[in-house]
Amino acid sequence: MGWHGDALVGFDLETTGTDIENDRIVTAALAHLEPDGRTATARSWLIDPGVPIPDEAAAIHGISTARAREQGMPAAAGVAAVVEAVAEVLRSGRPLAVMNARYDLSLLDRECRRHGIAPLSARLGRSPGPVVDPLVLDKHCDRYRKGKRTLQALCEHYGVPLTGAHDAGADALAAAQVALCIGRKHEAVGCLDLAALHDLQVRAAAEQAVSFQRHLRRTSNPGARVEQAWPLIPAQRGPDADRPAPGPETGQGRGSGRRAGSGQGPAAPGSPGTSAAGDPSTAEVPAPRPPTE
Known part of the structure; x- marks a missing residue:
């Protein structure tokens, strides 16, 4: 039957913005x-990120700075709880379904490092996996389909109900x-x-990034470099490390403050609206032409 005949666990973050290196987790x-x-079960966390939540982000996921400060866990404790819960899932061998895993897992990694907490890869002793990324798989399986590839769009395409969009719990369930x-x-x-599925996605994500880089260089930015790593972007080695641009998964519309990004700096790969060329998942990047006979 394959992997889809077993249980899997959806995961989602809502954040303060679009930058995996500097933005913070608000809900998970x-x-x-x-x-x-x-x-079967669902778990969620509300975290005080320790920094103000931009109004643009709060307008999307509904968590204000005041609410996070009043009701949220301290950032370090919250991040530690989230990363250990994710590690427990992957230690068990269950697949983790993450829409645009590059974004969520990389931002979680940076939050751990910021607070002196062992990141996911250290807890597992390996790269995170198995991961199932609906975005990467959908683009791999149906590469010529036109239109958006946001979570909402994928839910509509596959007939999955999405109630409470922009809520981490709803988005985690929908991703699964x-x-x-x-x-x-x-x-x-x-x-x-x-x-085999995980390995296929590593290759597919890299191929999609190369294609997006080619598009950027042809249409708007001759020097564009697009991140190929998946499901986790390695941490920068120093403050002046050169970070490639976001991958082709920008604009996924998963309900976090990352949609409010400006598109500048080392924005989160896969964060909505953060690439130099705009938002390819909202049809900025034309679908490849199908092969002709």
Whole structure:
């Protein structure tokens, strides 16, 4: 039956902005989805990021600075709880479904380092996995489809209900449901075991980044460099490290403050509206032409 015949766990973050190196976690959620579509368990965290939450971000995910300070966990404690919960999932061998994993897992990594907490890779002793990224898989399986590739758009395409969009819990559950739908619809990926699926996504994400880089260089930025690493972008080695531009997954519309980004600096790969060329997931980047006979 393949990986989609087993349970998987959705994961999502809502944040203060678009920059994986500098922005902070505001809410996080894990949703354990059974193969029959039932949600077995769900966990969520509200965190005081320790910095003001921009109004643009609060308008999207609904968490104000005042609410986070009053009701949220201290940042270090919250980040530690989230990363350990994610580590528990991956230690168990269950796949983690993350829409645009590059963004969430990289920002979580930077938050851990900021607070002196062991990051996910250190807790696992390896790169995070198995990860199932609906965005990468959808683009790999249906590369010629036109239109947006936001979480909401994927939910509509695969017939997944999305209630409470821009809420970490709702988005985590939707990411898992879309992942299952992709596995069931596209046999070429659905038949794989988790290790092979993860490796396929590493390659597919890199290929998609190369394609996006080519598009940027052709249309707007001759010197563009696009991040290829997936599912985790390695931490910068120093304050002056040169960071490639966001990957092609920008603008995923997953309900976080990252949609409010300006598109400048080392913005989060996959964060909405943060690439130098605008938002390819909202049809800024044309779909590749299908091969002709």
